[in-house]
Amino acid sequence: MSRRAFLSHTGKIAAAYPAMLALGMLPEAPAHAFNLTGNGNGKRIVILGAGLAGLASAYELTKLGYQCTILEARTRAGGRCWSVRKGTVHQETDIPAQTAAFDEGLYFNAGPSRIPHHHQLTMHYCRELQVPIQVYNNVNEATYFYSEGKGPLSNKKIRAREIHNDLRGYTSELLAKAIDQQKVDTALTKEDTQKIVEYLRAEGGLDIDKLYKASDRRGYIEDPGAGNKPGKIADPHRLADIISSGLADPDFYNVAEYTYELQMTMFQAVGGMDNIAKAFEKKIGHIIRFGCEVTGILNQAEGVKVSYKDKKGAQELQADLCICTLPLPVLSNIENNFSSDVSRAIDYVPYMMTGKIGMQFKRRFWEEDENIYGGITHTNNELTQIFYPSYDYLSKKGILLGYYNFHEKAKNVGNLTHAQREQLALEKGSLIHPQYPKEFENSFSVSWHKTPYSMGGWAIYNGVHRQTLYKSLLQADKQVYFAGEHTTYLNAWMAGALESARRTVADIHARVTEQRITYPTATGSK
Amino acid sequence: MSRRAFLSHTGKIAAAYPAMLALGMLPEAPAHAFNLTGNGNGKRIVILGAGLAGLASAYELTKLGYQCTILEARTRAGGRCWSVRKGTVHQETDIPAQTAAFDEGLYFNAGPSRIPHHHQLTMHYCRELQVPIQVYNNVNEATYFYSEGKGPLSNKKIRAREIHNDLRGYTSELLAKAIDQQKVDTALTKEDTQKIVEYLRAEGGLDIDKLYKASDRRGYIEDPGAGNKPGKIADPHRLADIISSGLADPDFYNVAEYTYELQMTMFQAVGGMDNIAKAFEKKIGHIIRFGCEVTGILNQAEGVKVSYKDKKGAQELQADLCICTLPLPVLSNIENNFSSDVSRAIDYVPYMMTGKIGMQFKRRFWEEDENIYGGITHTNNELTQIFYPSYDYLSKKGILLGYYNFHEKAKNVGNLTHAQREQLALEKGSLIHPQYPKEFENSFSVSWHKTPYSMGGWAIYNGVHRQTLYKSLLQADKQVYFAGEHTTYLNAWMAGALESARRTVADIHARVTEQRITYPTATGSK
Structure with missing residues (x-):
């Protein structure tokens, strides 16, 4: 194919792009853009806390024409992002x-x-x-995995790869054998069943007889090298020893970075990591008042009054709306006139x-x-x-x-x-x-x-909490909105703080500009 | 505990260090040091090829007092490290x-x-x-996994996490069920067998009834977010569909970064990556002659004669010893008087x-x-x-x-x-x-x-080759030593080139200084 023919061919693919888009063959626009229309026209928003939720709220609201002030008790921004x-x-x-x-x-x-x-x-x-x-x-x-206990593999360090591969090896062997002996109904054709056995052989590192004898995936006791050094693999640990030493316990497999988030x-x-907070601060640092410890949040007939103390003494600040990002254990010691539902959430969500x-x-x-x-x-x-x-x-x-x-x-x-x-x-x-x-x-x-002004790592919700306490925090209590990882399903994550900020900004902007704004559904990882 | 008591305690641990060392409680000294004694006293070594094997050989030999010259056909160092x-x-x-x-x-x-x-x-x-x-x-x-083929999951991209977790989910479910129904003899106590089932539940992401319904590890179609967004997980793929679409084939699971080396x-x-080659070059670049294509390697009664051509024409170089790091397909076109065993290896090792x-x-x-x-x-x-x-x-x-x-x-x-x-x-x-x-x-x-001067990716040995062709390359052919990844069990890896260099340097230094030097066994990954 000549260069010209090739270029013409490539051109055709490029020309097909809009059509592919229409056919759903192209990914949608990235979900990250946050392009709200309309202007806040200088509405005064007081934001409590200069953690990531507060910083991101202020950053986005400022872009939209709001007049924001952040009150931060500490002498630095970032909150737990530190x-x-x-x-x-x-x-x-x-x-x-x-x-x-x-x-x-x-x-x-x-x-x-x-x-x-x-x-x-x-x-x-x-x-x-x-x-x-x-x-x-x-x-x-x-x-390493290090299990304090009584088993033969306890009280010594074992490389994670040994335990992972031994457990996968033994369980793959058990299933491969059971399938071969027709003790397991795979609900597959005979040919497909054979493919599962082959998969198990690869997954478990089984030998040609489908037995687990240790594969190089569990590591060498003598590495392969130059010349006459093919490498030497140790025998696997005994399955019973792994179990009795606690190495198949949830202490190890539940936390071993094999989840959707920890992977x-x-x-x-x-x-x-606080360079993320500092990057926000670079944009909107001038609106942060440091060393201001909030003491009261009171909804008024119109607007909201926030009391705080700084080194000069007790202060007050009036605003049209408030975004409260303070962690709930901190908030529970602050005077307020919130609804009883909100108060209950503040007092009872465990951290x-x-x-x-x-x-x-x-x-x-x-x-x-x-x-x-x-x-x-x-x-x-x-x-x-x-x-x-x-x-x-x-x-x-x-x-x-x-x-x-x-x-x-x-x-x-x-x-x-x-x-x-x-x-x-x-x-x-x-x-x-x-x-x-x-x-x-x-x-x-x-x-x-x-740690003052944090008083916990992150909010912990069970299923019942989600239906009760959690829901109370999702609506504005008159002029006060709640944001922070505790108002999300992304507890403990910075993404929680950031998603909550956007959700709150969307809610406020809808109220102020009288638009219908639905905070966009996060794009799935598909 | 007071600060003083604490410090005294810490001091005790420090004092115990030599004893812990003696008891084998401490790791041995790192295997990386290459501290040979004795001096090469200006013996002339000609090194063929400025790839990593040649560079590392020259670097170590120069430290030991040898007079090295590297002949390199290309106008750059590094070889395949490029x-x-x-x-x-x-x-x-x-x-x-x-x-x-x-x-x-x-x-x-x-x-x-x-x-x-x-x-x-x-x-x-x-x-x-x-x-x-x-x-x-x-x-x-x-x-992604992308399988061209005929199954329902073919000809589309599927996230690796979906296939990995679906396969592990289904196989874990099969084994857990078989164990529960006592169709599998785990050779473990009843209590330990129960722990294996619990492990399978975690490993496979099974539900409380030990069924695989999809876990969040396979990803979301709607990510969890702020407010009322708990996230939405798609149904798993059907096991039969995964298999018929070729996604359980070795094309995918054998190459999916789950080996000892690819992990x-x-x-x-x-x-x-060539910054590694450049770092060697910074140390010993002055001894490299670029643009010198080797045409002959001839053992003499004493020493070795290397013929090459550069832009001025045919040249010759005499040395006491030679390290030949040229890939075998390149070497096979160069005049030599090697033994028939070595010649056979040069001609028959596939790349x-x-x-x-x-x-x-x-x-x-x-x-x-x-x-x-x-x-x-x-x-x-x-x-x-x-x-x-x-x-x-x-x-x-x-x-x-x-x-x-x-x-x-x-x-x-x-x-x-x-x-x-x-x-x-x-x-x-x-x-x-x-x-x-x-x-x-x-x-x-x-x-x-x-690609000239490479003519292949890396040497491929099967078990028979290792016993025959490979062995011929491990001993010096009179004054000529062979180095490079093809003289190791670390084929294709830079570590192979480097290990081979050290092994060769040790061999040469033993010969020149009449010491017994055993190239150290690589420390195991334990």
Whole structure:
């Protein structure tokens, strides 16, 4: 085919584009655009909280001609979207303040640290605000499972790949055998059934006799190399040992990055997740009043009155409408005249207790000694997880998350002093990485449920809550709208804050401009 | 616990470090150090080929006091470790040359593009030579399976996550049911058997009745969002449809990044994989003679004589020893006086036919329209795979690999002109991404088996070859040593080139210094 013929051919495909679009052969326009029409004409909106929900609301409302003011109790924006760096100060409710002693350039994300690739709004704002992102290496088969317990595989570190592949190997073998012996009705033709057996052989890494003897997927005890080195594979663990050691327990398989949200592919903002908050701040930072702790939110006959205190004393602010993004445990201590339904929601939606500790080490021993580049080690003890950093690979020093725990574990650890938390992280962490004590330099810990102006990790709803408490927060209480991850099905995620902001902006804009605006349904991941 | 008590406690752990080491509780020293003793005292080594094997050999030998010269036929170093950028020129054996018209800053890796995290030598040299690396996003459940064929799921793109989770769901359901009905003997206690069923429920995403109805892991048709948007999950595909559409065939499951080498976590050099070659070149570039095509390798009574031609004409070079890293199909056309065993290996080891095409698009539609950030789409047609770039996410333009194919498919495509290859990639690619024709700008294609001085992708050995042909290449043929990925069990990998270099350097150094040196066994991934 000549170049000319080829070009003409390509031209034909291009010409067919509109037709393909009409036939539904092309994807629809990206769901990220938020192009509302009409103008807010300077309506005054007071926004409580400069977390991502507040920032995004202000950003979009300002574009639409509203006059926004954000009241923020802290001296920084971002809320839970917060990266800890050298000099960061943190004060919890009942223990002395700490100051981060990390080296320049090192950080950890105390709040959200991962962006699922399908969280379109988070990706959208990174694109629009030009926040560079990099892969958050969430899945790494080289990390460990460490089960404290009594079984033969307990109290030692086992590579995740060994457990994953042994479990898949044994279960594939069981099913392949049962199908071969016609003990299982696949409801498929004989030929298709045979294809399932072949699939199981691949999925489980079975041998030619469909037995699981260990495949190279579980790793080598001697790697393949040059010359006379074909590599040596260890025997698989016994299935009974895996089970009795607790390694088939939900502590491991339920948290092992195999969900829709916790999977590959994930991202983080380069240099710290709070660069997303800072990018918003760059756009609308001038409307944020820092150091303003809200004390009252009162609907008036018209408009809303917000009381707050700053370093000069008690203050008041009048606005036409209010967007309240404060976490519910914070809101529950603020004077208000909300409806009884809203008040009940504020008081009864439970929040996650959760905490993290960032630990600086003078050598990246997890990379140098153990070939672990990012990813997460899982335990069933108070640490729950150890996260290896997904930035500055191969460099000298690094900060790893010494624990990231929840619920009861987080409650217990939250009751310790910083020094005690550090000691716990060192002691339990040393069971997995004996290099800890030699290489450790300093740490910084955060318990979110003991952190003023947050008082929890994120809202937790069960099915009943969704039908009752949750629904009360979705409508404006007179002039007050509620936004934040707690008004979404994306709890704990930055995307929740951002989606809630857009939903609220759409509601407000519909009211002010008297348009019918339906907040668009998020595009499915299909 | 007081700060002092805590510090004393930590001190105790540190003091225990040597004891822990002795007890085998600490990992051994990293396997990467290559600390040979003794000096080469200026022995002359001629190295044929400035690919990674030749570069690493020269780098290590120079450190040891040898006098090395590298002869390289091309005008650049790196061999198959080659990144294509604006202005790159490529000439294959029987079609006109092409010049890359990519925008500044965009590139694709025509050769190796992925570093498994457990390839310790590759990581080691990136660390030692300070080559920055970033995650190569090899696994992305958002990419597509596209099966050309006759089944109901053929000829359309299906997200990988749908097929993966449906197959795991259905097979988990089958096994859970069989176990419940006591049709399968797990050889476990009743209690442990119940734990396996619970594991299957998690692994397969089964419902409370242990039926597979679709889990959110397979993705949403309407994502969860703010307010009244819990998200909507589609029904799973029918198992019979998946099979009859070819989506359970080896075309998909055998290549879907679920091996020891092709998995998470993988890396690439920032800015192009050839930055690894360039980093070596920075150290020992002055000893490379470019544009020197080797024509003869003749062992002498003492030493070795290498004939070559450069732009001035025929040349000769004498050395004490020679390291020949030339790919075997290239070597087979060079005059030599090797043993008959070596000659047989040179002539009969088959090499992979393989090719890639890099396609520049003016918009990253795979990210903007389809939420695909890196990863690989799989097909059963000539394209085999489409790779999405793992760098510059969220930016404007991008280069994706329009195909990466092997064997017969690569042979057929290799016989086309560049324009025809581009047309094929556009036509088949448009079936998956109808945005192709509208957004396409230019392309650059490489068929390795038609590329002079390479003449193939990599050596392919079966079990019989390993016992015969392969073994002949592992010993020096008098004064000539063989190195390169074809002298390893790490075929196609940069780690193969690097491991072979070290093995050869160890062999030469043992001979010259009359020491016994055993090239160290690669540390296992345990």
